[in-house]
Amino acid sequence: MLLAKTLRSSTFKRALIWIAIFGAIVVVLFGYVYWSTSSYVLSRSDQAIAAEYAELYRAYATGGRNGLIAAIEKRTAEDRFEGGIYLLADPSFAPVVGNLEAWPSSLQGIQGWHNFGELASKPDAVDRPVLRARFETLPDGYHLLVGRDISDLDGFAKRINTALALVLSLIFVLAGAASISVTRRTVGRIEAINATSRAIMQSGLGKRIPLHGTRDEWDQLADNLNSMLERIEALMREVRQVTDNVAHDLRTPLTRMRGRLERACGRPRDPASDQSLIENTMAELDGVLRTFSSLTRISQIEASNQRAAFGTVDLAKIASEVVELFDAATEESGGHLSLARDQHVFVTGDRDLLFDAIANLVDNAIKHGREAGQITVEVEHSDGGGVISVADDGSGLPTEEQENVFKRFYRLERSRSTPGSGLGLSVVAAVARLHGARIEMFDNRPGLKVQLRFPSPTNPGVGD
Numbered sequence: 001m002l003l004a005k006t007l008r009s010s011t012f013k014r015a016l017i018w019i020a021i022f023g024a025i026v027v028v029l030f031g032y033v034y035w036s037t038s039s040y041v042l043s044r045s046d047q048a049i050a051a052e053y054a055e056l057y058r059a060y061a062t063g064g065r066n067g068l069i070a071a072i073e074k075r076t077a078e079d080r081f082e083g084g085i086y087l088l089a090d091p092s093f094a095p096v097v098g099n100l101e102a103w104p105s106s107l108q109g110i111q112g113w114h115n116f117g118e119l120a121s122k123p124d125a126v127d128r129p130v131l132r133a134r135f136e137t138l139p140d141g142y143h144l145l146v147g148r149d150i151s152d153l154d155g156f157a158k159r160i161n162t163a164l165a166l167v168l169s170l171i172f173v174l175a176g177a178a179s180i181s182v183t184r185r186t187v188g189r190i191e192a193i194n195a196t197s198r199a200i201m202q203s204g205l206g207k208r209i210p211l212h213g214t215r216d217e218w219d220q221l222a223d224n225l226n227s228m229l230e231r232i233e234a235l236m237r238e239v240r241q242v243t244d245n246v247a248h249d250l251r252t253p254l255t256r257m258r259g260r261l262e263r264a265c266g267r268p269r270d271p272a273s274d275q276s277l278i279e280n281t282m283a284e285l286d287g288v289l290r291t292f293s294s295l296t297r298i299s300q301i302e303a304s305n306q307r308a309a310f311g312t313v314d315l316a317k318i319a320s321e322v323v324e325l326f327d328a329a330t331e332e333s334g335g336h337l338s339l340a341r342d343q344h345v346f347v348t349g350d351r352d353l354l355f356d357a358i359a360n361l362v363d364n365a366i367k368h369g370r371e372a373g374q375i376t377v378e379v380e381h382s383d384g385g386g387v388i389s390v391a392d393d394g395s396g397l398p399t400e401e402q403e404n405v406f407k408r409f410y411r412l413e414r415s416r417s418t419p420g421s422g423l424g425l426s427v428v429a430a431v432a433r434l435h436g437a438r439i440e441m442f443d444n445r446p447g448l449k450v451q452l453r454f455p456s457p458t459n460p461g462v463g464d
Contacts, residue, residue: 015179022175023168030164034157041153045132046113052084053134053146065140069097083149085131091141103143111136115150189218193225205233253284312457313351315386316341316379322358323377326366334372337362341379345386347454349435357431360424361390361450369394369447384456391449397441428452 052075059071072086076099087098093108095101104116115132133147192210199207208229209222264277323339330337347354358377365375369392378389432439432452442449 015175015183019172019175019179023171026167026171027164030160030167034160037160038153038157041156042132042150045148045150045153049132049134049146049148053136053144056086056144056146060138060144065138065142068144072097085133085145085147085149087143087145089143089145091143093143096142098145100145103145107133107135107145186218189222193222200229205229205236253288257281257284310348310350312346312348313354315345315347315354315388315454316343318351318355319358319377319379319388322355322362325359326362330366330375333366335366335369335375336373337366337375337377339377339379341377342381345379345381345388346457347386347435348457349454353431353434357428357452358388358390360428361452364424365390365392365394365448365450368392373447382453386454386457387451388454389449389451391444391447393444393447396443396446397448 056068056071060068063070068088072088075084076086076097085098085100087100087103088096089103090096093103095103106116107114113132113134115130117130129149129151130153131147132150133145135143135145135147137143196207196209208226211219211222211226213219260277260281264274267273319341320339323337327337362375362377369375373393375393376389376391378387378391380387428450429439431437436455438453440451440453442451
């Protein structure tokens with residue numbers, strides 16, 4: 001089944017196309033090598049034949065036919081011209097002198113250059129040699145042929161053709177095997193991802209794509225997909241937790257409101273009691289609506305719908321406005337809210353969202369800090385970006401609870417009686433993720449210090 005998928009895969013088909021292209025390139029390369037080499041060798045052979053023919057013709061011009069016969073006999077006796085072929089024939093093509101037994105029948109009635117394969121002076125030769133010659137008709141009607149054996153060139157061509165066939169066969173075999181191997185591996189890894197996807201659709205998000213430990217791109221892809229699945233699973237858990245928490249936190253006020261209305265329905269009308277009932281019910285409904293408003297705001301922030309309003313803003317100025325907003329309420333409760341800041345700390349973000357996040361941190365510090373305690377807000381530059389810290393001197397936060405407090409509706413047991421919905425720090429976490437900020441918590445000894453670290457602004461030096 002895997003082999004069938006391998007052969008049908010687009011990767012394998014693409015590999016075959018590239019193999020064919022590479023094979024065509026190899027054929028062209030070998031063809032060029034063969035053509036250039038044979039042309040060079042044949043040119044050198046033709047030059048040697050032409051030079052030999054010119055010398056014999058000079059001998060004919062000087063000494064006549066007898067002089068030419070003497071020159072041919074001398075050359076055939078000495079074998080001076082390696083592989084040389086000579087033949088002088090009368091007008092009827094009957095041999096007169098030379099080392100060819102007969103004038104080649106294919107050359108009768110023509111002149112110039114030609115290749116032929118007639119038997120040479122070695123009649124017992126197993127292979128018929130390939131000869132190349134120049135032949136002309138002399139003024140006296142005799143025919144002169146001068147050539148040489150070019151069987152080596154023909155053998156070279158055969159070896160080139162054999163080598164080309166072997167190389168192409170080897171290329172196609174190796175490339176085909178490599179293509180099947182690589183494609184099979186690719187299809188196998190894709191099939192593992194598909195199998196995991198099918199298992200997830202059937203049984204839930206608990207399955208993970210197996211890693212092979214090779215740390216290659218497939219392992220990286222599998223690791224990224226596993227991380228994505230873990231993130232989705234965590235989000236699904238948060239959704240379930242939010243649903244449970246919404247049901248839990250809203251059941252009490254809704255039940256209380258229904259009980260009041262039920263009691264009021266069964267008693268005589270009393271304007272004062274009815275007015276009190278209406279006011280209390282409206283107050284509780286306002287709290288429910290604030291909870292839903294906070295959930296909607298968190299969803300909008302996490303959906304990154306606010307990035308269109310991003311710009312370079314002064315974090316120090318925003319922090320100053322938040323401190324000014326909470327300063328009077330803090331003094332009324334006997335506490336003290338102070339601000340320590342650099343002159344300007346520019347970050348890239350949404351001014352309103354950053355204001356809400358800082359306000360939630362300050363409000364959280366006021367609610368959970370020491371009664372009539374000290375709350376400090378610090379804004380400074382760090383590593384090219386901005387850092388804002390909100391510290392109180394309350395009872396602090398256990399290390400194991402630090403990650404949980406950013407979940408929606410999460411509240412510590414000791415904070416159950418404190419007013420609030422448990423969504424303030426969830427808003428802070430959503431704003432931090434949207435702005436690429438890192439949230440850190442430290443023990444303030446005593447109390448808790450929450451810090452937001454923002455990256456460098458994309459257009460520093462431009463304030464809001």
